[in-house]
Amino acid sequence: MATVTAKSLNLPQPRPLSLSPHRPLKSPNLPFLPQKCRYPSIKASSTLSPPATSTVDSLIPSDYRVEILSESLPLIQRFRGKTIVVKYGGAAMTSPELKASVVSDLVLLACVGLRPVLVHGGGPDINHYLRQLNIKAEFRDGLRVTDAATMEIVSMVLVGKVNKNLVSLINTAGATAVGLSGIDGRLLTARPVPNSAQLGFVGEVARVDSNVLRPLVDSGLIPVIASVAADESGQSYNINADTVAGEIAAALGAEKLILLTDVAGILENRDDPSSLVKEIDIKGVKKMIQEGKVAGGMIPKVNCCIRSLAQGVRTASIIDGRRQHSLLHEIMSDEGAGTMITG
Helix, strand or coil, X not given: CCCCXXXXXXXXXXXXXXXXXXXXXXXXXXXXXXXXXXXXXCCCCCCCCCCCCCCHHHCCHHHHHHHHHHHHHHHHHHHCCCEEEEEECXXXXXXXXXXXXXXXXXXHHHHCCCEEEEEECCHHHHXXXXXXXXXXXXXXXXXXXXXXXXXXXXXXXXXXXXXXXXHHHHHHHCCCEEEEECCHHHCEEEEECCCHHHHECEEEEEEECHHHCHHHHHCCCEEEEECEEECCCCCEEEECHHHHHHHHHHHHCCCEEEEEECCCCCECXXXXXXXXXXXXXXXXXXXXXHCCCCCCCHHHHHHHHHHHHHCCCCEEEEEECCCCCHHHHHHHCCCCCEEEEEC
8 A cells, every 4th residue: 555645745845854053944934942951940851752643753843833832831830820020122023024023923922821011122223213313322331322412312213103003013912012111101200310410311220010910911911111111200210221230130030031132142151152151150250250251231230130130030041143033942941042140
């Protein structure tokens, strides 16, 4: 009797399996396959177990999807019902492909029961409109010097343009997002940074009132938060989005804080991209700062993570936002997509 195969039935031929450490298996719709979990309480199988009546080579695309979902179950169970706060910025914000990747990842995570909160900046868009208005962009120690005119542009761009665009993209992708700034519902109360005489209306977070967020998150909505807030008198301030994300994660008791960046993560050797530190604790990362291995713009990101961990966030990750579906790789795979810092 002739053997019946997918090829003899003229079915679509499966793509070959890729068992690289970063992408164990590729699927047309779900580009991740967790082979084992970084979290010791979860033990996912380390190999693909095909149905007894078939071989891996004869799996058709629908079989791939079923196997992927089956292998993902332990991680979905691990994070289901848990809040994760994602800071969105950098290259992932300017590239249409990476923006679509982040949005689809957020929607997928929400659909399988996670409770994502998105915090964003919007530096490139702000710079674009400042140039249009012939206002010079100036930075000191990595922070934007923000006079009254610049603050007005920052508010217009972040709250009125970037925020609503992200909300629209998430809604179109199948979830329901709600756009906010730190001013809405007094979510954030700002105060000027210590060197405000040089930086202008650049602020830091004085207080977080999560009462406006909790009903949204509990209802399965995705809050999208622009990093603008006001002080007690109503004066608006431009606040670093990493800082806002860290403070909101702490206030919500988030399971995980994720910062999307334009680097691979924390490197043991800053000149060697292959020296990525996959996982480190607070003590270890503080030692790297003292040794000068963590420097420049990475220091405020690391300090943001340390502060959130000290306030009860379980893990904080600095991941490569230039990588397609980096959010899924970080949460739903053993390898992750950057550096995870533990408390």
